[in-house]
Amino acid sequence: MQLLEAKLHKIDRHNYRSYTSLRGEYHFVDYDFFIDTVQTDPFAPASRVRARRAWSLTDLEWLREKSPVYQRAARDFIARFFAELSQQDNAVLIDMPGQVILDRTAVMFDDEGIELRFRVNLPADGRTIIAKRTMNLLTFHLPKMIRRSTIARELPMDQLKAHCEAAEDQVALRAQLKEHKLLAFVADGSVLPRLAGNSDLPLPNAVPFMSPENLAVELEAPHKGKIRGMGIPEGITLIVGGGFHGKSTLLSAIERSVYDHIPGDGREYIVTNYNAAKIRAEDGRCVHNVDLSPYISNLPMGKDTTAFTSQNASGSTSQASWLQESIEAGAEALLIDEDTSASNFMIRDERMQALICKDDEPITPLVDRISLLRDQHDISVMLVMGGSGDYLDVADTVIQMHNYEAVDVTEKARDVVASHPTRRKAEGTEVIVRPRTRQxxxxxxxxxxxxxxxxxxxxxxxxxxxxxxxxxxxxxxxxxxxxxxxxxxxxxxxxxxxxxxxxxxxxxxxxxxxxxxxxxxxxxxxxxxxxxxxxxxxxxxxxxxxxx
Known part of the structure; x- marks a missing residue:
């Protein structure tokens, strides 16, 4: 610490760029401090620093005996705690976690101890260094934050343990999906709606989710024990219902539950196959040598679709590309919302088939390919569908959302299919070749x-x-x-x-x-x-x- 103070005294009232002389390692009484990169201007990105504290000084060494999942969640929790402390001083910035528990580098554990990694905006008056202010920040305020975040007696240990146990529960639940042939699991009592379109916080007083009896399953969590909820089977699942009844809300909760959520989020006992990919139409995106031939072929002027390339893809070609790219990347399930899809990629009804013959239509819609994805490649698909009943013919499970309540209407859907048979012709029944790996x-x-x-x-x-x-x-x-x-x-x-x-x-x-x-x-x-x-x-x- 004395070395840092001496350097600061030396550059007092110098130009801001003189802060670069601070790069290096400094030893405080109970932790080591590293200044890795230094901003050369007050308006440049903040300086990167690290603080490392030995396990023996933290009373947290027991974390080293815990599972990798528990340790990941503990590091996430410590980062959150430090972020709360840093809000008292806007000069200190750590990667601010959201509602998910990720494997972050903001806090690291190793054999030596706990390392905090964050940024510091070094103070100045204009572009002049004021050493006293910087010394106050680096040797008085910052050490308090570092010490409080890395010692057991200052951390809310009950909350830390609940945080880590919630992560272990979610990983355990997700691991049971394959065994039960499930794409996803939504626990009873989950809160699906979010506070606002730009907020991932739970909506207060929202209707808690309850599983329909036919789809209810019980999974075992190591800490919470048996958890009842809706098991969404592998295969083709439709989420149907009227507008504003919660269809997209359910899909959104499922798509985001490939990751673990924090306690109190409302989605902490919703889990989804880790390799599920949400796809949609994306006008104007680029596409690089993707084989679209299972969905798009016979383009005008003989353009090849087995290695399709574009810098301005249409809605249908972008969605077909995304589907193929996801499978190439290892997706085991596809999540699709009708609202954000290209209609001509999703369906071609009987009237359009009568008006435009198949030879003049290059697109083979997903409705004619979806069962082949399931049967030939073991890829599950979940669709939010409100406008096309033709998907009822291929669905294995149909869930209706009514006033944010889920109802299993699979049998009713089969009765509808029997009493109202479709008159459209299937357009793509041949084998689908798995997308080749591009270099x-x-x-x-x-x-x-x-x-x-x-x-x-x-x-x-x-x-x-x-x-x-x-x-x-x-x-x-x-x-x-x-x-x-x-x-x-x-x-x-x-x-x-x-x-x-x-x-x-x-x-x-x-x-x-x-x-x-x-x-x-x-x-x-x-x-x-x-x-x-x-x-x-x-x-x-x-x-x-x-x-x-």
Whole structure:
């Protein structure tokens, strides 16, 4: 600490850029402090720092004996606690967690102790260093936050344990889905509606979810015990009902439950197959050499769809591409909302079939392909459907949402199919070949970085800067936190270190995302672990990426 104070005295009243002399390691009485990067301007991104405290000084060493899931949740909790303390001083910034428990780099455990990683806005008067203010921040206020966040007696231990046990319960429930042949599980008493369109907080006084009796199952959680709820079977599931009755709300809760939620969120006992992918239409996106032939063929002027490429895809081609890309990336289930889908990709009714003959229509709608995805490739599909009864012919399960209550209407739907048979003709009954694995050019990624001075930046969940390119990600609804995007950028950076073509990119990223994935990353505190499905989805939207 004395060394830090001496350096600050030396640069008092100097130009702001003199702060760069502070880079290095400093020893306080009970922790080590590292200043890794220093901002050169008061308006530049805040300086990156770390604080490491030995286990013997924390009374938290018992966490090392816990499961990896418990430790992940404990690190998440400590980051949240530090974030609350840091709100007292807007100069201190840590990656602010949301409603999900992610594998974050803001707090790390290793053999030596607990490490906090965060940012500090170094004070100044204009562009002049005021050493007294900086010393007050770094040697008085900040040590209090660090010590309180890394010692058992200052942490609300009951809340920490509940937080970690909720994560272990959710992982255990998710692991039971395959055994019970379920796509998802929604516990009774769950709160599905959110506070607002721009808020992920639960809606107060919302109608708690209750499972219809026919779909009720009991799963076992290690801490909470038996939990009753609605089991959504694998296969093809329709969520139907009138407008504003909760169809999309149910799908939204399910799509976001590939990750674990914090206690009190309302969705902490909803779990979904980890490899479920939400897809939608996305006008104007890029597509790189994707085989769309199972859904789109015979384009005008003989354009090939077995390796379709476009910088301005239509709604139908973008949704077909997303479907194929998701399967290529390892998706085991697809989640689709009619409201955000391309209607001509979803259905072609009997009147349109009579007006436009099949030879003049390049699109084979999903309704004619969906059962093949289930039967030939074991891919489940859940659809929110309010406007097309033709999907009732292929559905295994039909759930009606009525006043936010779920009703199993599968038998009723079968009676409707029998009494009102469809007169449309099936248009695609041949075998669907699984999408082939495309190769990605590592050298192209490297050149993008070199052109953009190796910039990898994220401001929110809607965009990732990689080199000179900004990737538009507004349609990716399953990205849980912006910190996942920064991690994705650095995963690409790792891939780009080798030359030539990566033959199996999804597998390469899966190998990187092992248990110790953060060890290969820079020592930044604003990253969290994404799924391979998200890594590939973002890469597919990079306009200058090269696939073959």
């Amino acid at each position: 990605v050019n590592r050298s192209a990624l490297q050149s993008l970085l070199e052109e953009g001075k190796f910039r990898i930046q994220v401001k929110d969940k809607t965009s990732l800067r990689f080199g000179r390119e900004y990737v538009d990600l507004q349609a990716l609804e399953q990205v849980a936190h912006s910190s996942q995007l920064l991690a994705i950028g650095y995963l690409w950076f790792q891939l780009a270190q080798l030359k030539g073509w990566e033959k199996t990119p999804a597998r390469a990223f899966a190998n990187m995302l092992h248990d110790d994935w953060a060890a290969m990353m820079p020592k930044y505190g604003e990253m969290s672990k994404p799924r391979v499905i998200e890594v590939m989805a973002v890469l597919n939207r990079m306009r200058k990426a090269e696939f073959k």
